Amino acid sequence: MLLSQLHWFLVFINGFLYVNGFYIPGVAPVAFKKGQKIEVKAVKMTSTHTQLPYEYYSLRFCLPKNGTIVYKSENLGEVLRGDRIVNTPYEVHMAENIKCRLLCHKKDEPINWSVEESEKVASRIEHKYYVHLLIDNLPVATRYINPETSDTSIEQGYRLGFMAKGKAYINNHLKFLLKYHKYNHDSYRVVGFEVEALSVDKDEMVFIDDSCLLPSERQIYGVDAKPQLVNEESGTRLFFTYSVEWGESDISWASRWDIYLGMGMKDVQIHWFSIINSLVVLFFLSGILTMIMVRTLRKDIAKYNSDDILDDMVEETGWKLVHGDVFRPPPQRMLFAAVIGSGIQVFLMSLITIFVAMLGMLSPASRGALMTAAILLYVFMGLIAGYYSARLYTTLKGKQWRQAAFLTATIYPAVVFGTCFFLNFFILGKHSSGAVPFSTMMALLCLWFCISLPLVYLGYYFGCRKQPFQHPVRTNFIPRKVPEQVWYMNIYVCIIMAGILPFGAVFIELFFILNALWENQFYYLFGFLFLVFWILVVSVSQISVVMVYFQLCGEDYHWWWKSFIVSGGSSVYILIYSIFYFFTKLEITEFIPTLLYMGYTGLMVLTFWLLTGTIGFFAAYTFIRKIYAAVKID
Known part of the structure; x- marks a missing residue:
C-alpha cells in the first residue's frame, strides 16, 4: 500500500517538471522596426566579494549625450535589491551593426580620471565588480571560459575589469552581441543580449571622426595586447568605445530567458535526486511512525477505556495521567x-x-x-x-x-x-x-x-x-507536579534530534537559494521548492507529534512552548550550515559585508524558526486534542 501511494505521488510530482519549464513573461513583447532605436539602460554594479551594489554612475563613465541622467521608476522590490536603473549613452538600433564607435569626448580629448577616481575604479576591479545593463528588459550576459577547465559558463553582467600582476585594467570597449527574432516581414524582437568586454589602451586605437579602429583580434586576446591600465599614481586617461553586432535567431521571444535560467537547469538532476531521496525517507518514516504510534495509541486507549478492575493501576502511568493539566495555559x-x-x-x-x-x-x-x-x-x-x-x-x-x-x-x-x-x-x-x-x-x-x-x-x-x-477534557484547578525527566527529553537534546530530518529535506534547496542570494545567480526552480516546502511541513509535523507524545508519556504537560521551540530545531542546522557556507563558498573578507551576511542570516533563521515552530505546534495541538477525545475521562 505504501509503495503504491509512493508510486502515484511520484507520478503526480513529475508534472511539476513541466511547470518548471513554463514561463509567463513579466512584460508584454515589444516589436521594433528595422533601424528603430533601442534604449540601453544600466541597472547597477555588483560584487560577490563585498555584497554592496553601486549605481552605474557612481564611477565617472560617459554620460548620455544631453548630459541628463534619467532614473526609471522602480517597484519596492527593485529598490530593496539596490537597483537604480538609468539611461546610458550607448546608441543601438534594431538590426544595424556598428563596427566601432567612440562613446563620448573627442578623439583628441580622452577622459581624465583623477588619482582619487582611479583608485576608486581600481578598488572596484580588485573586488571583481560586474556591470549590469538592460536592452528591452533583457539583462546582459557574458560567456566566460574557465582557463583551467575550458568550460564555458554564462555570467550575469560583464566584468568591470581584471587584475594582472597587482595592477588593475578596465574593460573600456564593449562588443554588443545582439540577437533578433523576425516577428513578421518588418517587425523584429530582441531575443538575445550578450557582451564581450575588452580592455584596449587608448594608444592602440585609431580614430576617424567618431568611429574607431581597434587592434586585430589576435592582438586583443593575445600576449601582444596592451590593455587599458588604471593608473592609481598619476591618474588615468582613456577612451570608452563600443560596437554592435546583430544576428538572426530562431529563439522565440517567450524563450529568450532560457540562457539565464539554464544556469540552474544543469543542476535539475541534483534537485530531483534530493527530492526523491527525501520522499522515500519520508514515506518509510511515516509508515514506521504510523505503525508504532497507532499500535501504541490503540493499546493505550484500549487500556484507558477498559472497564477492567485494574483501571486504577493503569491510570497511574502514561499520558492519560496528565489529562487535567495538558490544556493548562502556558506562561x-x-x-x-x-x-x-x-x-x-x-x-x-x-x-x-x-x-x-x-x-x-x-x-x-x-x-x-x-x-x-x-x-x-x-x-x-x-x-x-x-x-x-x-x-x-x-x-x-x-x-x-x-x-x-x-x-x-x-x-x-x-x-x-x-x-x-x-x-x-x-x-x-x-x-x-x-x-x-x-x-x-x-x-x-x-x-x-x-x-x-x-x-x-x-x-x-x-x-x-x-x-x-x-478541549475534550477539563483543566484541574491545582497543577500537578512534573516528575524528573529522562536526559533525552532535555529541550536542547530534543532540538538537536528534531532538526535533523527537516534540515535534510531542505538542505539542497537551501544551497541553491544561498547561491542565488549571495552569488548573483537566478533561482527559478520554484516547482522543486514547492515540493520541498510540503515535505518540510510533513516532516516537521511528524517530528513534533512524536516529541510531544514522548513528553506526555513522561508526565510533562508543559508542551506548548516546547512544541514550538523543538519543531524549529532545523533552524539551528540552517544557522550552522550558513556559517559553513560563508567560510567555504564566499570570498568575503571585510567587516561590513560580513556583518550584512550574519545579520540577514539571523533574520532568515528567525523566519524559518517561526515557520517550522508554528507548523509543529498546530500538528501537536491537533494530535493532543484527538487522543484525549478518544479516551474516557471520569
Missing part, C-alpha cells in the same frame, strides 16, 4: 499567541509566494516582483494571522486582546525592521545603492502601521467574537 500566553500568529503570517506568505512563483507569474523579467509580492502578502495576511491568534489567545483565557493584537502585529516586523535599519547605516556609510532610501522606509512603515496593523486588529476583533477552540 506568557500573550507572547505565545503573538508568536504563533506571526508564524501563521509567515507560513501563508511563503506558501502563496512559492505557489504563484511556481506558476511563472513572478518571472525574473519582472525584477523585484518576487520581493514585492512577498512583502505585500505578508502585510495582507495580517487579517488571518490576527484571527487565529485571537482564537488561540481566548482559548488560553487571555483577556487583554488589544495588547495581544498589537504584539502580534509588531513583534516580528519590529525585529526585521530594526535589524535592517541598523545594517542600513553601515550600507549608507559605503554610499552603496543597497542602502534603503528614507522614502522607501517611510513606505514600509506605512504598509506596516496603516495596513498590516489594522488588519491584525480586525482579525482579532472577529477572532475574539468566535468561540474558543474546544
Whole structure:
C-alpha cells in the first residue's frame, strides 16, 4: 500500500517538471522596426566579494549625450535589491551593426580620471565588480571560459575589469552581441543580449571622426595586447568605445530567458535526486511512525477505556495521567499567541509566494516582483494571522486582546525592521545603492502601521467574537507536579534530534537559494521548492507529534512552548550550515559585508524558526486534542 501511494505521488510530482519549464513573461513583447532605436539602460554594479551594489554612475563613465541622467521608476522590490536603473549613452538600433564607435569626448580629448577616481575604479576591479545593463528588459550576459577547465559558463553582467600582476585594467570597449527574432516581414524582437568586454589602451586605437579602429583580434586576446591600465599614481586617461553586432535567431521571444535560467537547469538532476531521496525517507518514516504510534495509541486507549478492575493501576502511568493539566495555559500566553500568529503570517506568505512563483507569474523579467509580492502578502495576511491568534489567545483565557493584537502585529516586523535599519547605516556609510532610501522606509512603515496593523486588529476583533477552540477534557484547578525527566527529553537534546530530518529535506534547496542570494545567480526552480516546502511541513509535523507524545508519556504537560521551540530545531542546522557556507563558498573578507551576511542570516533563521515552530505546534495541538477525545475521562 505504501509503495503504491509512493508510486502515484511520484507520478503526480513529475508534472511539476513541466511547470518548471513554463514561463509567463513579466512584460508584454515589444516589436521594433528595422533601424528603430533601442534604449540601453544600466541597472547597477555588483560584487560577490563585498555584497554592496553601486549605481552605474557612481564611477565617472560617459554620460548620455544631453548630459541628463534619467532614473526609471522602480517597484519596492527593485529598490530593496539596490537597483537604480538609468539611461546610458550607448546608441543601438534594431538590426544595424556598428563596427566601432567612440562613446563620448573627442578623439583628441580622452577622459581624465583623477588619482582619487582611479583608485576608486581600481578598488572596484580588485573586488571583481560586474556591470549590469538592460536592452528591452533583457539583462546582459557574458560567456566566460574557465582557463583551467575550458568550460564555458554564462555570467550575469560583464566584468568591470581584471587584475594582472597587482595592477588593475578596465574593460573600456564593449562588443554588443545582439540577437533578433523576425516577428513578421518588418517587425523584429530582441531575443538575445550578450557582451564581450575588452580592455584596449587608448594608444592602440585609431580614430576617424567618431568611429574607431581597434587592434586585430589576435592582438586583443593575445600576449601582444596592451590593455587599458588604471593608473592609481598619476591618474588615468582613456577612451570608452563600443560596437554592435546583430544576428538572426530562431529563439522565440517567450524563450529568450532560457540562457539565464539554464544556469540552474544543469543542476535539475541534483534537485530531483534530493527530492526523491527525501520522499522515500519520508514515506518509510511515516509508515514506521504510523505503525508504532497507532499500535501504541490503540493499546493505550484500549487500556484507558477498559472497564477492567485494574483501571486504577493503569491510570497511574502514561499520558492519560496528565489529562487535567495538558490544556493548562502556558506562561506568557500573550507572547505565545503573538508568536504563533506571526508564524501563521509567515507560513501563508511563503506558501502563496512559492505557489504563484511556481506558476511563472513572478518571472525574473519582472525584477523585484518576487520581493514585492512577498512583502505585500505578508502585510495582507495580517487579517488571518490576527484571527487565529485571537482564537488561540481566548482559548488560553487571555483577556487583554488589544495588547495581544498589537504584539502580534509588531513583534516580528519590529525585529526585521530594526535589524535592517541598523545594517542600513553601515550600507549608507559605503554610499552603496543597497542602502534603503528614507522614502522607501517611510513606505514600509506605512504598509506596516496603516495596513498590516489594522488588519491584525480586525482579525482579532472577529477572532475574539468566535468561540474558543474546544478541549475534550477539563483543566484541574491545582497543577500537578512534573516528575524528573529522562536526559533525552532535555529541550536542547530534543532540538538537536528534531532538526535533523527537516534540515535534510531542505538542505539542497537551501544551497541553491544561498547561491542565488549571495552569488548573483537566478533561482527559478520554484516547482522543486514547492515540493520541498510540503515535505518540510510533513516532516516537521511528524517530528513534533512524536516529541510531544514522548513528553506526555513522561508526565510533562508543559508542551506548548516546547512544541514550538523543538519543531524549529532545523533552524539551528540552517544557522550552522550558513556559517559553513560563508567560510567555504564566499570570498568575503571585510567587516561590513560580513556583518550584512550574519545579520540577514539571523533574520532568515528567525523566519524559518517561526515557520517550522508554528507548523509543529498546530500538528501537536491537533494530535493532543484527538487522543484525549478518544479516551474516557471520569
